[in-house]
Amino acid sequence: MKRVLSLVLILSLLAAALCLPAARSSDYISRSDALIAKSGTNSISIKTTTGSGSSMTSIGVTTIVIEQSANGTSWTPVRTYSSRYTAAMLGHNVMTHTYTQTYTGPVNYSYRALVTFYAADKNGSDSFSLYSAVVRL
Numbered sequence: 001m002k003r004v005l006s007l008v009l010i011l012s013l014l015a016a017a018l019c020l021p022a023a024r025s026s027d028y029i030s031r032s033d034a035l036i037a038k039s040g041t042n043s044i045s046i047k048t049t050t051g052s053g054s055s056m057t058s059i060g061v062t063t064i065v066i067e068q069s070a071n072g073t074s075w076t077p078v079r080t081y082s083s084r085y086t087a088a089m090l091g092h093n094v095m096t097h098t099y100t101q102t103y104t105g106p107v108n109y110s111y112r113a114l115v116t117f118y119a120a121d122k123n124g125s126d127s128f129s130l131y132s133a134v135v136r137l
Contacts, residue, residue, distance in 0.1 A: 028052055028119035028126040029059075031096070036113055036132040043104045044135055046113045051096040058120045060090035060097040062127065065114040072110050072134070079103055083118075090118070107137045 031051030039045040048061045062083045067075040081101050083089040091097030105111065112134045118127040 026119075026126045026128065028056065028121070028124070029117055029128070032115075032117045032128075032130060034113055034115040034130055034132040036111070036135050038135055038137060039102055040104075042107050042137055043102055044111050044137065045100055045102045046115070046132060047098065047100045048115055048117070049096065049098045050117050050119060052119050053095070054121070055093055055095050056091075056119045056121050058090050058092055058118065058125075059094060060099055060118060061115050062089065062118045063114075063116045063129075064089075064101050066103045066105070067112050067114060068105060069110045069112075069134075070108075075112070078105060105137065110134050110136045 029050060030053050031049060033047070033049040035047045037045055037047075046064055046066075048064070050060050052059055060083065064081040065077050066079040068078045069075045081089070089099050103111070113132040114129055115132065116127055116129045119125065
């Protein structure tokens with residue numbers, strides 16, 4: 001019985017660790033933060049920061065997908081923001097760019113954001129996606 005409980009505890013801790021947002025870097029992107037927080041009774045804000053070791057012709061986030069969950073396990077995309085329609089999501093000829101997006105939704109749900117970070121210079125580009133932490137309204 002103790003072995004079973006120990007195994008369950010280890011697997012639970014491993015699963016929790018895998019759910020944490022992870023920072024990632026590349027040759028182009030040295031900083032990628034997606035911080036989510038309540039910003040009102042029924043609003044959340046996602047503050048993104050994208051950084052590089054040198055000036056990039058374009059740097060920031062290309063998409064932010066807001067996902068909603070009633071139970072914390074099954075997630076549904078409810079809103080997508082794109083740099084194609086929101087120019088402020090990308091900075092130009094800078095090393096670091098910060099962008100904050102606010103979303104208003106129903107209470108009694110959990111929310112997270114899937115953020116795609118992007119950086120490019122004259123030699124090429126890179127992008128990758130990370131999940132934010134989870135916040136409940």
